[in-house]
Amino acid sequence: MQKEKILIVDDSEMNRSILADMLNDEYETMEAENGAEAIAILQKQSSVFSLVLLDIVMPEKDGFEVLKVMNKSRWIEDIPVIMVSAETAPSQIERAYELGATDFIIRPFDSSIVHRRVNNTILLYAKQKKLVSIVADQVYEKEQNSSLMVDILSHIVEFRNGESGLHIQHVKTITDFFLHRLSKKTNRYALTDNEISLIIMASALHDIGKIAIDEKILNKPGRLTDEEFAVMKKHSVIGAQMLEDLPVHKNNPLVKTAYEICRWHHERYDGKGYPDGLKGDDIPISAQIVALADVYDALTSERVYKKAIPHDKAVEMILSGQCGCFNPVLLECLSENKDILRKALAEQSNLGTPTRREIRNYADAVLHSKSGGVSERTLRLLDYERMKNNFYAAMSEEIQFEYSSATDMLKISPWGANKLGLPENIMTPEQNTNLQILLGDGWKDILHKRLGESSVECPEFSFEHKFMCRGEMRWYNVIIRAIWTDSIPPKLSGLIGKAVDIHDTQTKFMELQEKAIRDPLTGLLNRAGAREQIERRILNYPEHKYALACFDVDLFKNANDVYGHLFGDKVLLHIAQKMTRSVRTSDICARIGGDEFLIFLEYDTDINPIVGRIFKQLCGNVDSFALTVSMGVCEMSRAGETYKEIFHKADQALYFSKNSGRAQFHIYDDSMKDILVNTDET
Amino acid sequence: MTLQECYIALGGDYDDVLGRLRSERLVQKFVLKFLDDGSFGLLLRSLEENNTAEAFRAAHTIKGMCQNLAFTKLGNSSSALTEALRGGDMEKGNALLPQVKEDYDCTVSAITQFKAGII
Numbered sequence: 001m002q003k004e005k006i007l008i009v010d011d012s013e014m015n016r017s018i019l020a021d022m023l024n025d026e027y028e029t030m031e032a033e034n035g036a037e038a039i040a041i042l043q044k045q046s047s048v049f050s051l052v053l054l055d056i057v058m059p060e061k062d063g064f065e066v067l068k069v070m071n072k073s074r075w076i077e078d079i080p081v082i083m084v085s086a087e088t089a090p091s092q093i094e095r096a097y098e099l100g101a102t103d104f105i106i107r108p109f110d111s112s113i114v115h116r117r118v119n120n121t122i123l124l125y126a127k128q129k130k131l132v133s134i135v136a137d138q139v140y141e142k143e144q145n146s147s148l149m150v151d152i153l154s155h156i157v158e159f160r161n162g163e164s165g166l167h168i169q170h171v172k173t174i175t176d177f178f179l180h181r182l183s184k185k186t187n188r189y190a191l192t193d194n195e196i197s198l199i200i201m202a203s204a205l206h207d208i209g210k211i212a213i214d215e216k217i218l219n220k221p222g223r224l225t226d227e228e229f230a231v232m233k234k235h236s237v238i239g240a241q242m243l244e245d246l247p248v249h250k251n252n253p254l255v256k257t258a259y260e261i262c263r264w265h266h267e268r269y270d271g272k273g274y275p276d277g278l279k280g281d282d283i284p285i286s287a288q289i290v291a292l293a294d295v296y297d298a299l300t301s302e303r304v305y306k307k308a309i310p311h312d313k314a315v316e317m318i319l320s321g322q323c324g325c326f327n328p329v330l331l332e333c334l335s336e337n338k339d340i341l342r343k344a345l346a347e348q349s350n351l352g353t354p355t356r357r358e359i360r361n362y363a364d365a366v367l368h369s370k371s372g373g374v375s376e377r378t379l380r381l382l383d384y385e386r387m388k389n390n391f392y393a394a395m396s397e398e399i400q401f402e403y404s405s406a407t408d409m410l411k412i413s414p415w416g417a418n419k420l421g422l423p424e425n426i427m428t429p430e431q432n433t434n435l436q437i438l439l440g441d442g443w444k445d446i447l448h449k450r451l452g453e454s455s456v457e458c459p460e461f462s463f464e465h466k467f468m469c470r471g472e473m474r475w476y477n478v479i480i481r482a483i484w485t486d487s488i489p490p491k492l493s494g495l496i497g498k499a500v501d502i503h504d505t506q507t508k509f510m511e512l513q514e515k516a517i518r519d520p521l522t523g524l525l526n527r528a529g530a531r532e533q534i535e536r537r538i539l540n541y542p543e544h545k546y547a548l549a550c551f552d553v554d555l556f557k558n559a560n561d562v563y564g565h566l567f568g569d570k571v572l573l574h575i576a577q578k579m580t581r582s583v584r585t586s587d588i589c590a591r592i593g594g595d596e597f598l599i600f601l602e603y604d605t606d607i608n609p610i611v612g613r614i615f616k617q618l619c620g621n622v623d624s625f626a627l628t629v630s631m632g633v634c635e636m637s638r639a640g641e642t643y644k645e646i647f648h649k650a651d652q653a654l655y656f657s658k659n660s661g662r663a664q665f666h667i668y669d670d671s672m673k674d675i676l677v678n679t680d681e682t
Numbered sequence: 683m684t685l686q687e688c689y690i691a692l693g694g695d696y697d698d699v700l701g702r703l704r705s706e707r708l709v710q711k712f713v714l715k716f717l718d719d720g721s722f723g724l725l726l727r728s729l730e731e732n733n734t735a736e737a738f739r740a741a742h743t744i745k746g747m748c749q750n751l752a753f754t755k756l757g758n759s760s761s762a763l764t765e766a767l768r769g770g771d772m773e774k775g776n777a778l779l780p781q782v783k784e785d786y787d788c789t790v791s792a793i794t795q796f797k798a799g800i801i
Binding site: 058 | 698699701702703704708711712715716718719721736738739742743745746747750751752
């Protein structure tokens with residue numbers, strides 16, 4: 001047989017060695033010389049150890065720290081810890097026990113005591129583990145029952161109308177009530193806890209046969225005719241038949257119980273019920289109880305053919321036999337506890353969570369196991385799902401995230417968190433500085449705006465956002481699905497989403513966009529680009545003062561003809577350079593035609609000296625070619641003037657300069673308004 | 683020198699340790715191991731460097747070993763030192779150090795003599 005493994009944690013080599021020597025006959029030992037090392041070993045292979053012997057005073061991390069980590073990671077639930085320490089102060093011992101230590105061995109070590117304590121502790125834990133697994137299996141069985149239940153019910157609920165949903169819950173609550181009262185009162189029926197919970201569950205199925213009944217009869221607002229009633233009565237047999245015909249689960253105890261209830265929940269104690277006219281305790285107790293519950297809820301609920309009857313009146317009607325004959329013991333239960341019943345039902349509708357009692361039963365069943373009512377198998381399945389999701393998330397190379405407003409916590413997929421250098425869980429993300437630095441400005445506004453625009457019908461939206469990823473600003477396409485509650489009106493309860501790196505395609509796209517508005521030779525804006533930017537500038541800052549200057553190279557054709565096209569290009573490049581150097585970077589420079597250029601600039605008081613300076617800069621020799629330009633300028637004096645209008649005026653001024661003998665500039669005034677220019681600017 | 687004589691020389695309780703560890707072989711093994719333990723050097727260094735936490739741990743380790751080996755005399759003085767250092771009282775710690783040093787030297791010298799005899 002394999003030896004149990006023990007981890008000895010003590011900073012003194014001698015102490016470890018003494019303990020190891022004492023235990024090595026029976027156990028396999030492993031040693032750690034400080035708390036940090038112990039934690040590292042446990043992290044790697046916590047499941048292989050049956051016991052930890054732990055010193056308190058140690059460098060790195062002390063014994064208390066180790067206990068804390070073992071609590072946090074819940075190893076302490078599976079691995080018992082015996083403290084081995086020279087510490088004898090009661091406060092220290094107390095603290096160790098509080099942190100989950102099982103036992104204490106105080107130095108000096110006595111070989112036989114160490115042996116006994118270690119032995120006992122390991123045995124005790126082995127037993128406990130076995131018990132936990134037994135309980136877990138039972139809980140699993142319960143879960144399987146209820147999932148089967150949900151299978152059947154959800155199948156049926158589709159066929160049913162709204163009122164029955166509540167009816168089912170009420171019947172379950174009342175059945176629960178009677179079962180517990182009954183087992184307190186008498187042990188005639190000797191119901192086990194397991195049987196009780198089966199009956200409660202199965203009670204929800206009592207009316208499944210109704211799906212085969214014509215809806216016209218089911219929802220008829222008025223008394224049924226004899227024929228209609230005969231049809232209606234068939235539902236108990238039909239329901240039972242449906243269960244009997246189940247191909248797989250026929251022998252499941254839950255299905256068997258449900259069969260009894262379906263078939264006989266309209267029988268009466270005196271044999272006057274249907275379908276079989278069973279009498280007294282020939283009717284299974286499950287069906288007797290559900291029959292009573294069904295009657296009570298039918299009385300106290302509103303139906304298409306009747307109003308709701310108050311609790312007291314309903315109880316009175318039942319007790320006086322107006323709804324048929326019931327088991328006298330059950331009637332006693334009812335009359336003795338009618339207030340409790342009323343309370344139970346009121347509580348249920350208040351909470352809106354009718355299965356609370358079941359949940360409590362489950363919790364009881366799991367004893368005090370800290371796993372919170374979920375069996376190990378379920379946890380394993382959840383783990384598997386999580387692993388699967390993480391795998392796919394990592395493969396997709398997307399940053400996936402979810403946010404829930406209830407917890408105000410942002411969860412990022414492990415791959416994404418790693419990519420961003422953020423933790424996987426971020427509390428109060430809107431206040432998180434790291435997140436803020438990473439996402440930069442504006443994301444909150446965009447997000448809130450788009451969330452506000454989303455709705456139950458269109459919960460999805462996407463936007464592009466640039467943010468910092470490992471020190472690099474990159475473009476991401478962020479796709480989000482807002483999560484709205486089912487309530488009326490719906491409320492925003494969170495979101496899920498992903499961010500996909502589109503940096504490379506986005507950069508390419510922007511490059512292309514940039515290219516489209518630039519003149520390839522000079523790198524200045526082209527005509528369309530200039531117009532767009534100017535119009536945007538005017539729109540955004542209408543109160544600023546602007547001027548637009550147009551110019552072309554005097555006798556450029558000659559330069560081309562005499563010196564060749566390459567030289568012509570050189571002249572154009574020269575001009576572009578001069579232009580950009582003589583204006584502010586915020587001003588707009590463009591080449592709008594072969595040798596035609598445009599400058600759009602902002603100024604404060606007088607445009608004349610500014611234009612004069614620029615004009616002077618532009619003229620001069622390029623190699624042996626004496627470069628001059630003719631320029632026309634228009635001040636944008638009136639608000640509301642359009643680009644088209646001032647461009648036209650600047651062009652008129654340019655023609656005026658040309659007509660006046662070139663190599664000069666003029667600022668538009670009204671005397672030029674009749675100059676005709678063949679501008680095709682639109 | 684027998685192991686029992688060694689215990690008398692260093693002021694320890696041989697019967698106690700034999701009762702707990704159950705074998706002379708084991709007792710001898712751990713007694714010899716005591717010579718290899720660096721805790722005393724660490725204690726001196728930590729006190730010099732005024733590192734109270736480290737000094738406390740070293741004293742504590744010595745105390746623990748003494749308890750396990752039933753080195754009563756050194757155990758008592760190192761225990762007193764441990765308690766002084768636990769409270770962070772360096773002054774008292776330094777005052778108690780000479781006694782610990784004397785007991786330690788006595789212990790080491792007894793074990794060394796014993797060791798010389800068995801090799």
